[in-house]
Amino acid sequence: MTGTDQPILETRALSKRFSIGTRFSSEGRRVVHAVDNVSLTVRRGETVGLVGESGCGKSTLARCLVRLYDITDGQLLFDGDDITAKSLAELRPVRRRLQMVFQDPSASLNPRRRVGDLVAEPLRVHAKLTSAGIRERVAELFDLVGLLPDHVGRYPHEFSGGQRQRVGIARAIALNPDLVVLDEPVSALDVSVQAQIVNLLADLQDKLKLTYIFIAHDLSVVRQVSTRIAVMYLGSIVEEGPSEEVFSAPAHPYSQALISAVPVVETTPSGRRKRIILSGDVPSPLKPPAGCRFHPRCPVAKDRCRTERPALVEHKSGRKVACHFPASV
Amino acid sequence: MMLSVRDLKVSFRTDDGLVRAIDGVSFDLEEGEILGVVGESGSGKTVSLLAVMGLITDPNAVIEGSIRYKGRELVGLPARELRRLRGNEIAMIFQDPMTALTPVYTIGWQIAEQIQAHQRLSRSAALDRVEELLAEVNFPNPREAMSRYPHQLSGGMRQRAVIAMALSCNPALLVADEPTTALDVTVQAGILDLVRKLRATHNSAVVFITHDMGVVSELADRVMVMYAGRIVERGSRSELFNDPSHPYTRALLGSIPPLTGDKPRRLPAIPGSPPSLLRLPKGCAFGPRCPARYEPCDAGKPDLAGGSHAAACFRVAQA
Ligand SMILES: Nc1ncnc2c1ncn2[C@@H]1O[C@H](COP(=O)(O)OP(=O)(O)OP(=O)(O)O)[C@@H](O)[C@H]1O
Ligand SMILES: Nc1ncnc2c1ncn2[C@@H]1O[C@H](COP(=O)(O)OP(=O)(O)OP(=O)(O)O)[C@@H](O)[C@H]1O
Numbered sequence A: 001m002t003g004t005d006q007p008i009l010e011t012r013a014l015s016k017r018f019s020i021g022t023r024f025s026s027e028g029r030r031v032v033h034a035v036d037n038v039s040l041t042v043r044r045g046e047t048v049g050l051v052g053e054s055g056c057g058k059s060t061l062a063r064c065l066v067r068l069y070d071i072t073d074g075q076l077l078f079d080g081d082d083i084t085a086k087s088l089a090e091l092r093p094v095r096r097r098l099q100m101v102f103q104d105p106s107a108s109l110n111p112r113r114r115v116g117d118l119v120a121e122p123l124r125v126h127a128k129l130t131s132a133g134i135r136e137r138v139a140e141l142f143d144l145v146g147l148l149p150d151h152v153g154r155y156p157h158e159f160s161g162g163q164r165q166r167v168g169i170a171r172a173i174a175l176n177p178d179l180v181v182l183d184e185p186v187s188a189l190d191v192s193v194q195a196q197i198v199n200l201l202a203d204l205q206d207k208l209k210l211t212y213i214f215i216a217h218d219l220s221v222v223r224q225v226s227t228r229i230a231v232m233y234l235g236s237i238v239e240e241g242p243s244e245e246v247f248s249a250p251a252h253p254y255s256q257a258l259i260s261a262v263p264v265v266e267t268t269p270s271g272r273r274k275r276i277i278l279s280g281d282v283p284s285p286l287k288p289p290a291g292c293r294f295h296p297r298c299p300v301a302k303d304r305c306r307t308e309r310p311a312l313v314e315h316k317s318g319r320k321v322a323c324h325f326p327a328s329v
Numbered sequence B: 001m002m003l004s005v006r007d008l009k010v011s012f013r014t015d016d017g018l019v020r021a022i023d024g025v026s027f028d029l030e031e032g033e034i035l036g037v038v039g040e041s042g043s044g045k046t047v048s049l050l051a052v053m054g055l056i057t058d059p060n061a062v063i064e065g066s067i068r069y070k071g072r073e074l075v076g077l078p079a080r081e082l083r084r085l086r087g088n089e090i091a092m093i094f095q096d097p098m099t100a101l102t103p104v105y106t107i108g109w110q111i112a113e114q115i116q117a118h119q120r121l122s123r124s125a126a127l128d129r130v131e132e133l134l135a136e137v138n139f140p141n142p143r144e145a146m147s148r149y150p151h152q153l154s155g156g157m158r159q160r161a162v163i164a165m166a167l168s169c170n171p172a173l174l175v176a177d178e179p180t181t182a183l184d185v186t187v188q189a190g191i192l193d194l195v196r197k198l199r200a201t202h203n204s205a206v207v208f209i210t211h212d213m214g215v216v217s218e219l220a221d222r223v224m225v226m227y228a229g230r231i232v233e234r235g236s237r238s239e240l241f242n243d244p245s246h247p248y249t250r251a252l253l254g255s256i257p258p259l260t261g262d263k264p265r266r267l268p269a270i271p272g273s274p275p276s277l278l279r280l281p282k283g284c285a286f287g288p289r290c291p292a293r294y295e296p297c298d299a300g301k302p303d304l305a306g307g308s309h310a311a312a313c314f315r316v317a318q319a
């Protein structure tokens, strides 16, 4: 095994459950199975795209990976080191190397601090820099993410949604981390700024050997940035493989429906692709269906799917699928 | 005409000087029409529509121009009157769902409250209506979801809760600011259907801000492109996508990553960044980044010229 084959991050049967109380239903306290039995290996220098239906557990998994959430079951390894149960103090040296960009920029930026301060904060805590050095690095980071120098003294509310998102990215890359988990980092940006950020992330990856886990709903962006993608459905990974292959020939019926629903600019109406419409109710992570969790909405479900849960297994070289009847690819 | 905005200008006084966020924006919206608004991040899409809604609360804001809704001038209308219009006739879906939700109440409580503020309904009828609305926006198990606090929902679920809230009064005018950014494409398709249904059943007009060109091309009748506080191009959906004329629009459409075929190593991004709104250039604001720029572009600002398909560009005007 060469050095680059050593996974930078690995989850083994990782699960996260929330327990919630209910007021409007008579069912009492319930358990949300937000992330269920996820085993994922991320190698140094690659970008894993994480896609799936709204509410399927992407953000929860992301927060588990950077240990912002405690992990209910399973294991999490960072650079070979088991960090599943490490205390906050033990995590400190890991934190610098493992960063996250949040889906909701306004929720993660303190509204009372100027954005220049917000970007300087991780530098003050972790980097040995003089205050002039910090100022210089902040200016450099602003430039990298396409913010203007006169933005430094502004407060988060004085920014547009996309500008705030870039503050979050600047903060996350400030310390030259090894791995960055990006939760919808470009969804608030127009396509030209999005292209700049996507190019920037690629440049940083080349230069610093960064590894990314990239969550986004815009599948053409995910395809562009990812070397591999993992498709989630109701808390579990249902398909995983090289991104271009999964996009051109998805094997899991859910991946097929997802990819068929992407709206694209079509100049000729006849060019519209056929969309697979999923029927049936969206299942709840409170009461996941028996058998294959996708079976109530699956267009190819058969009896076996209603009782037996398919495991995520190698379908062909490099491709894993959790389905009893995957499409041949 | 349902909505008619004329020469709208919005500036903010800041420590560094006056930020000219909106620099003369005019547009009309008819009943039953869906207008897509796209443009550079920070170009003023949100601020211009917040101004229309009377929702700019920053005391340092200066708003000029005219905004007529069904013939009635909204600029200068007392806050109480505006509040009555919003919720009864005009509804807004905010870019950031947490602006519309408070963390301390369950979402069922909050949406029911909103419904009861504008409709005479008993609490239990309001709660039934909330359940219906949440089911429409694709919530699994809506009754149960009503008892959740916002932080117990996923980002996309929060966004859908806010959409449900906005749709609760069947508004005549719906302003939706990036309502589907946190939604996967299948759920998004459902939301776009709801917007079309609102138009079909209530002849509502919709302003839909998004940077997803695919969504605009599926939903909008007309499209408006903004850059540095101005409209740089507008036209029907097909005029804009089949025959974009402004250099910014062309560059914008060129930056969309492909979904099929070869992956470019780098995406064709527009070089440079938009101007600081504290120091707008004397000429065309896109000039410093524009591949088509020539002498006239530095001398003054191009006006939006043309008929239904119009662009603010000296090159286009000359052609
Ligand atoms: N309260 C404020 N004080 C100062 N400047 C502001 C304020 N609110 C907005 N701005 C500025 O006004 C400009 C327009 O902002 P707006 O939020 O309308 O952009 P946008 O087009 O919606 O962008 P995005 O696509 O990123 O959401 C931005 O440059 C922003 O920084
Ligand atoms: N703190 C919490 N307490 C209870 N349930 C939660 C909590 N956070 C998330 N959930 C639930 O866990 C599930 C997964 O949520 P998560 O935010 O991970 O989804 P997501 O895939 O990121 O969705 P989106 O694309 O909408 O952001 C959802 O059903 C959500 O309601």
Ligand code: SF4
Pocket (backbone or CB within 6 Å): B246, B247, B248, B284, B285, B286, B287, B288, B290, B291, B292, B293, B294, B297, B302, B312, B313, B314, B315, B316
């Ligand atoms: S006016 Fe000139 S600088 Fe502006 S967009 Fe047109 S060609 Fe480019």
Ligand SMILES: [Mg+2]
Pocket (backbone or CB within 6 Å): A058, A059, A060, A103, A183, B154, B155, B156
């Ligand atoms: Mg999320």
Ligand SMILES: [Mg+2]
Pocket (backbone or CB within 6 Å): A160, A161, A162, B045, B046, B047, B095, B177
């Ligand atoms: Mg905005």
